[in-house]
Amino acid sequence: MKIQGGGLAAWSIKHPIGVSMIAMTVIVLGLAVLSRLAIDLLPQIIYPDIRIRILDEGVPATVMEDQVTRFVEEQLAITEDALNVQSSTDLGIVEIDITFDYGKDIDVALRDASTRLDRAKTQLPDSIQPPEIFKRDPSQIPVIEFVVSSDLMSLVDLRTWTDDILSKWFINLPGVAAAEIGGGVEREIQIIPDQQRLAAMGLSYRNIVETIQSANDDIAIGRLQMPGSEITGRIGGRLNSVEAIRQLPIGRTDNNIIKLHEVAKVVDSSEDERLRIRANGISGIKLAIQKQPNANTNNVVEVVNRQLDWLEEQNVIPPGINVTAVTDQSVYIKQSLKNAATAAISGAILAMLVVYLFLGNLRRTLIIGSAIPIAIMFTFVLMGLGGLTLNIMTLGGLALGVGMLVDNTIVMLENIYRHQCKHEKPLEAGTHAAAEVNGPIIASTSTNLAAILPFLFIGGLTGLLFSELIFTISAAIFASMVIALTLVPAYAAKVTQISNNPIRKMMDGLIGFLQLGYGKVIRFFLKIKLLIIALFIGGFALSLPIFTSGNQILLPNIDDGRIEVRMVSDSGISVDEMDSYVQRIEQIMDAKPETETIFTLVGGSVFGRSQREEPSRAEMTIELVPADQRDISSQEWIKDIRKQIDELQIAGLRVFLFQRGIRGLRTHSGDEDISLRLQGEDFAVMKTVADEIADKMRQIPLLTNVEHSAEEERFEISIKLNRDRAQELGLDMQDLAEAAQTALQGRVISDFLEGNRSYDIRLRLPQEEMNNPQALRSIILFPSSDGSSPLYLGDVAEIELLDTPSRIRRENQMRIVELSAALADGATLGEALIQLDQMRQEIELPTGYTIYDGGQREALEQQQYQNLILLGLALFLVLVVMAIQYESLLNPIIILLSVPFAAIGVAMGIYWIDLPLSMPIWLGTIMLIGIVVNNAILLVNYIELERRHNNNLTEAVIEAVRLRLRPILMTTLSTVMGMLPLAIGFGEGSEMLQPLAIAVVWGLSFSMMVSLLLVPLVYHMFHSIKDRNKFDNQTALT
CATH class of the missing domain: 1.20.1640.10 (Multidrug efflux transporter AcrB transmembrane domain)
Structure with a gap:
């Protein structure tokens, strides 16, 4: 009888060796591709956001807004394709975020924004640090962070050792982009003048500044031409020791030279410790390792840890210095990928058990069993061609695909077996069976692909996050069809025994x-x-x-065991007092058996080599033990800790606890689940309205961590110059600013070179003299002359204390107040938004004021x-x-x-x-x-x-x-x-x-x-x- 139909399946039945060799080729190629696939937690996600960060130490938010934020916003607002420009201005720092559409080429946007920023720089104060501009790329988040601590070194020496020695061993490792240092204190040379003695000798601060700057310089003097040679020359005036600074002549009186040490203390000291870093209660220095964008996270962490072990073995890290990992992304990635792989393997085994129960034949079951790994290898090949990485999405896609892989193969195998039971010849049974199900297999595969392929063409976060999952499932489905039409009939036709x-x-x-x-x-x-x-x-x-x-x-909600804590106290609190509060909270957290590591920042925050100093703020990152080693979830842990913190009843301290989920995964531009923006003309009115709205939001049980950006105020010293009096004396605003800076935080007037490092030389008044705002009145502007008394700051200016915003939020160049909240444990976003809408209907806003949504x-x-x-x-x-x-x-x-x-x-x-x-x-x-x-x-x-x-x-x-x-x-x-x-x-x-x-x-x-x-x-x-x-x-x- 002539056999017709069967298509590819009929060919496969006639060529089993050829099919087997093709299958072996797929396995070899799949293993080769698998060994080269990059490993990460998530697919590569590049958000359409650019951030600009500008620092100017100690400058109040209101001044930063007037002198920096407004000018930069004006330029960035006209960046091509920019959808939104938001800014946050705090003490000494401005952060501006530009948001684009997800389809925008972010590299082009970065270049355009950089050009706009360069134009704005010409209008910015000279005192600012060089602005930073960067993409908000999750790959920039450190893959592993350490705290370097020692009982034998001071924080000054430890910071210097970490920066000069330890960090240098990591920066050239494969896949490492940067090794950033944060915290600690750096050495500086402080010049502390005696105001009265300085004035009595007819000298001022300016004499000290000019003397230091002129004496601490190298000046090129040109070339000396000689027969057959040329020699360059310079006047070497760099100060090379602290004693040399002390012996500098700064003036003369009655034919006597006045040395600097006669009118001021010259102290080899350190900058003020305004930011404190701890790991599990031990003070230290933060060392953060960033990976290159396309580097494998697990490989980078493994290389860094190997290098660390080698440094300890070679005594590069001397005894007495401890390097403790406080965050390690690879731990969660490894466990997550292991669990996804386990789910895929377990699913394959369960599917094969079902097949065995129905077929009752081990050889036929093994045909299905062999089809699964071959289909997975085929999928790996397609993943490699598609440029995918091995992450929880692609492995999850394989785990989902395993169940779907067996669908087509079962249809083919079962139909061949049914024809064999009719005692048809092997070739006839296989060909007839294939002819019957070829069409349905192709149709069902096509419908599977048709249902999910649209996901590959959607934009936004959904497209970025799930596109690799869909690609992997699609590849697995396609692979299952090919195998069902080739491998299965080729092998099934050889198994002719009827199970009994x-x-x-x-x-x-x-x-x-x-x-x-x-x-x-x-x-x-x-x-x-x-x-x-x-x-x-x-x-x-x-x-x-x-x-x-x-x-x-x-x-x-992803429970990765990472808890973030943010603490805010009343304005004006000292770092020491804030630290005492934080230590009490640390003790509570450390006592919990689920706590593995506690990383603490008191007095501000650190980002890269930059840091924000805010004595009234503190941050903590808590890593819990893995989920399989604890009996409670992260949210339950937070609930228990929040209750214990409330029992402490620390006046003026607000504590916010968050379970953020996967690091770097953001569903919107902000940080919180719920966000409302209030806009209007008068900031004081906005604050009053925001207070009222925040009180109502706190009454919604589905919300927690309710706050608003105008909630915290800061005392600001205002010095108002008597312009007529100043004109008579030849003073200007710059004179007053320099005097005030010297009195408060001091002024960096030059630098001091020792070896390969440069240290600041700071001019400042004794801190014990500047212990209240009115003490500024006693700052001497000009020394006495002709027996007259010195000119004090209080003679030409009024000094008062003002309440000013601690943080100023702006959106599209207008001031706003942002109200934010997190979802309570068990609450969902949709339910919270419904209750929030009901609350908003009860609010009567003043004329000219609007409220609109941000957040999710x-x-x-x-x-x-x-x-x-x-x-x-x-x-x-x-x-x-x-x-x-x-x-x-x-x-x-x-x-x-x-x-x-x-x-x-x-x-x-x-x-x-x-x-x-x-x-x-x-x-x-x-x-x-x-x-x-x-x-x-x-x-x-x-x-x-x-x-x-x-x-x-x-x-x-x-x-x-x-x-x-x-x-x-x-x-x-x-x-x-x-x-x-x-x-x-x-x-x-x-x-x-x-x-x-x-x-x-x-x-x-x-x-x-x-x-x-x-x-x-x-x-x-x-x-x-x-x-x-x-x-x-x-x-x-x-």
């Missing part, structure tokens, strides 16, 4: 019993099909509120809109694929009608497990569109085949669904079991994809009932109408 073992007999008996009962059920349901269809429609209607409720979030609301609304677009597009593309396959619309519509009812299963899962709606759930629901139709396609295809042999529609439907019961049960259960480990969600990193897997598992489980019950009824109903109309038309013609 106890397991097979038991399953045959069970399936036979189910088929008998199922046939009777379908026969009965066909008589009441309208009622059954109505019941399904009712179930769908009841499930809709689950998808439209306020129980929604953007992304699942816009991102949530955009996600909801994208979900609807994706849902509609997926349904349309699946319909198109099936219409092409069937060259008809009736059967595709019948199959597509089964899709919405899978949502009943998803809704049941969400309700039962009490999950909030999130992007992964929507992704899983949309993925179901392609998966659910697989069984329906096979079922309708077999009904069509049966109708060719049986003109009775009812009998054809019953016989087809009875025969397809086994493969439908087999494919559905194997897919569900393959995804089950991911749905259960063991260990770190599982929270991101667990909701997706839950949606698929519950939806697919329910869709099995839809395929087995609803699809036959809908098919029967539509085709009964079609046959009746066809008969009526024929009757009318005759």
Whole structure:
């Protein structure tokens, strides 16, 4: 008998050795690509944001706003394609963020913004540090951070050693971009004049400044031409010792030279310790290692740790110095990837167990078992070609794909086995079976791809975060189709033994019993099909509120065991007093058994080599032990700690605790879940209104950590010059500014070279003399002359203390007050926004003042809109694929009608497990569109085949669904079991994809009932109408 059909499967059956060699090639290539794939926690995410940071030590926020923020904003606002410009101005620091659309080339935007910044620099004060401009790239977050501490070294020496020696051993390591130092204190030479003695000798601060600057310089004097040679020359005047500074002559009186040490103390000291760093209660220096953008995080950390071990072995790190890791991204990455890989392997094993139970034959089961790793290797090859990395998204995609991998292979294998049971010859059985299922396999694969491919073309964070997941799943689905059409028939045709073992007999008996009962059920349901269809429609209607409720979030909460704490006290507090508060809180946290490390910053914050000094602020980062080593979640830990902190009753101290989730993953431009922006003309009015709104927000139980940007005020010394008096004396504002700076924090007037390092020379008054604002009145501006008294600052200026904003927020060049809050434990974003909207309706704003949303609301609304677009597009593309396959619309519509009812299963899962709606759930629901139709396609295809042999529609439907019961049960259960480990969600990193897997598992489980019950009824109903109309038309013609 001549065998026709079978296509690629028929060729594979005839060429098993060729197929095997191709499979081996795929394995080798897959392993080669796998060894070269970069490893990271998340796909590479480049946010469309640029940040500019400008520092000017000690300058109040109001002055920074007038002298820096306004000028820079004006230029940056006209950056091409800029959507939004926001700024935050604090004591001595301005941070400006420019936001672009996600489609913008961020490198082009950075160049354009840099050009605008260069133009603004010409209008900025000379005292500012060079502005920093950078992309807000998660790769810039340190991959590992250390605190260097010692009982044998002072903080000055420890800072110098860490900067000069330790950090240099890391900066040239493979993959390392920078080794940044923060905290500690640096050496400086302080000149502390005796005001009265200086004035009595007719000298002023300016004499000291001019003497130091003129004496501490190298001046080139040109070249000396000689026969056959040329020599350059200079006057070497650099000061090379502290004693040389002390002996500098600064004036003369009665023929006596006045040396600097006669009118001032010259002290080899250090800068004030205004920022304190600790690791587990031990003071030290922060060393942060940043990786290069495309470097492998795990590899970089491993190289750094190896280098650290080597330095200790070689005594480069001397005894008595401890280098303690306080954050290490690789730990969470390794554990997350391990858990994702475990889920994939566990899923594959469970899927194979299902196959073995149904087939009862180990050799046939091993065919499926071999198909899974080959498909995964094929997927790795495609990942390499696509430039993907190995992360929780791609591994999660493989874990999800494992369940879907076996679908096509089972269909082919089971059909070949069914023909073999008819005692057909091996080649005939394989070819006939392949010819029957080639079309459905290609159709089901095409619908799977059609349902999820639209995700690859969406923008925003969703596209950045999930595109690699979708690519991986798509690659796995494509690989499963190729293997189902090649490897499976090639091997299955060689296994001709008909299973007759106890397991097979038991399953045959069970399936036979189910088929008998199922046939009777379908026969009965066909008589009441309208009622059954109505019941399904009712179930769908009841499930809709689950998808439209306020129980929604953007992304699942990730418990990576990292807690951030921010503490703010009353303005004017000293670093010492703030530190005493922080130490009491440290003790509480250290006593918790779940606490692994505590990293503390008191008096400000550190970013790179820059730092912000704010005595009334402190930050802590707590790393908890891994999730499998503790009995409580991070949120439960926070709840317990917050209660204990409240019991301390520290007056004026506000403590905010956050469980941020994955470092570098931001769903919006701000830091908090909830953000409201208040805009108006008068800042004082805005503060009053913001206080009222904040009080109302604190009454919403779903919110915590409520605060607003104008809440904290700072005392500011205001010196007002008597201009007429100053004019008479020849004084100007610069004279007053220099005198005041000298009195308060001192002025850096030159530098001091020793070896390869440069140290500041600072002129300052004794701190004990400047202990209150009115002490500034006693600053001597000019010395006495002709027996007259010296001129004091109080003679030409008024000094007063003012309340000024501690932080000034601006958006699009206008002042705003930002109100922010975090979600309480168990609260969802959607529910919180509903209550927030109700609160806003009760607020009566003054005329001219507006309030609008920031935070995650816009991102949530955009996600909801994208979900609807994706849902509609997926349904349309699946319909198109099936219409092409069937060259008809009736059967595709019948199959597509089964899709919405899978949502009943998803809704049941969400309700039962009490999950909030999130992007992964929507992704899983949309993925179901392609998966659910697989069984329906096979079922309708077999009904069509049966109708060719049986003109009775009812009998054809019953016989087809009875025969397809086994493969439908087999494919559905194997897919569900393959995804089950991911749905259960063991260990770190599982929270991101667990909701997706839950949606698929519950939806697919329910869709099995839809395929087995609803699809036959809908098919029967539509085709009964079609046959009746066809008969009526024929009757009318005759």
